[in-house]
Amino acid sequence: MSDKALTTRAADFSAWYNELVLRAELADYSPVRGCMVIRPNGYGIWERMQRALDDMFKATGHRNAYFPLFIPESFLHKEAEHVEGFAPEAAVVTHGGGKKLEEPLVVRPTSETIIYSMFAKWVQSYRDLPILMNQWANVVRWEMRTRLFLRTLEFLWQEGHTAHATHDEAEAEARQMLGVYRTFMEEWMAMPVVTGLKTPAEKFAGALRTYSCEAMMQDNKALQAGTSHNLGQNFAKAFDLKFQSESGSIEYAWNTSWGVSTRMIGGLVMTHGDDTGLRIPPRLAPIEVVIVPIWKSDEERSRLLEAAQRLKADLTGWGGRGEDRIRVHVDAREGIKPGAKYYEWELQGIPLRIELGPRDLANQACMTARRDTRVKAVLPMEGIAPAVAELLHTIQRDMLHAARERREANSVREAISYDRFRELIEGEGAFVYAGWNGDPAVEAKVKEETKATIRCIPEPEFRTPDGPARCLVTGEPAQHQVVWARAY
């Protein structure tokens, strides 16, 4: 029986994560090192993420397109910082059709180069701007060490790419999309994030500025869950992306790019998972409610299955959420006892379970069990649909609150010594809000000594109001308040 339980988070967080991902059938290892198969349970979550984000992108004026997987190798070399960042992890195709290629092709690690080279063809006038585009795609980065969802050789993501006439417009776009990510992560994933600016050492290769969403996992390490870049004119200059302005001058365009990936599924697991398994916030759950009918005799079996289907129809037919119908599954499998089904659905993280047995039928009620709190409660059949919808809404809200409380409980906002900092980082881990003198050498030294990095210079609302005025390491006056943590 003990082999049915997951390794606990406390015993071995890393083993817990791997077991959960495999056993909840989110993903599996592929025959190729470092690659993964995303199974229906995992892909279903990704589809929910895609739909929500895609709607948000459309609402902010973006349109989808698709650019090719293969990029001429020379393109990567046109932006100096970019090639330095990506060349080491590029997969390169040298042969095709049985012949050696004239020019090797890089499998895209990201698409700035190919996209801005195309934008250059399409833009002549300021009237052609802005271009607001997005693509859903796979990318390949030849990583040394891989983890399911968190770092694999190939992963799925979206990458938004825009071109603007002015710096300020591009800056506003980059910040707007950071806000979209934040909204998505909080309101859909129930995963609170700290948003802010990356330091030069941590920014995207080729960007002017990088903003990120940083989430805290249950081992108190940070996960960079999304990034948004103001690329300045770096790529426009490299790919000759120019336009004639209103006043007649020729100018380079200003670009942004922004992306989130299937890595967020890893973030979801490490934010909400518990020792029983996954917990999916209702808005992201492909199945929000699973109905488990309970019967003894054949006669009861047909009555209960029928009642379960009727309950499902009541729930899915309810229009109180508009087009967003309650997503319900009836577990009608035979030969498996109800208890076994409970464990299985809990492992998979279905937000709400409804148990329906002969006693409930007699009472015109059913038993609900929340996955997040594991609290059970009887609900009358009368008005069941709005009550279930309300419960799902509550679960969604409570999961965000719980995650936020956990994050703040493991954040350090008071002034501490560097020795204490090391003790914390090397011990239980934390987000440490501290002063920084702005010197990259200090950042490098801390990384070297503790493996902690500056996750971001947080936006004002995340900062400690009367934050430390002095640098954590040198004691000099601080240039910025920053968040230190170890990261994935």
Next chain:
RNA sequence: CGGGGCGUAGCUUAGCCCGGUAGAGCGCCUGCUUCGGGAGCAGGAGGUCGGAGGUUCAAAUCCUCUCGCCCCGACCA
């Protein structure tokens, strides 16, 4: 790529030191009884012991090489 660990049935593994017919638990299939928190009994299927080579009368076991996975480091938008 460096250090460590591990590859035996779908999963978890025993056997390996000390060579001699490959075992168990879970899962799976069939039947009966069960069914409100991981069911019981009976019967059954399933293995080129990661791969290649070597030593030997005989290799899961000893030797060499190789591939993969996990952990720690280095690296990492």
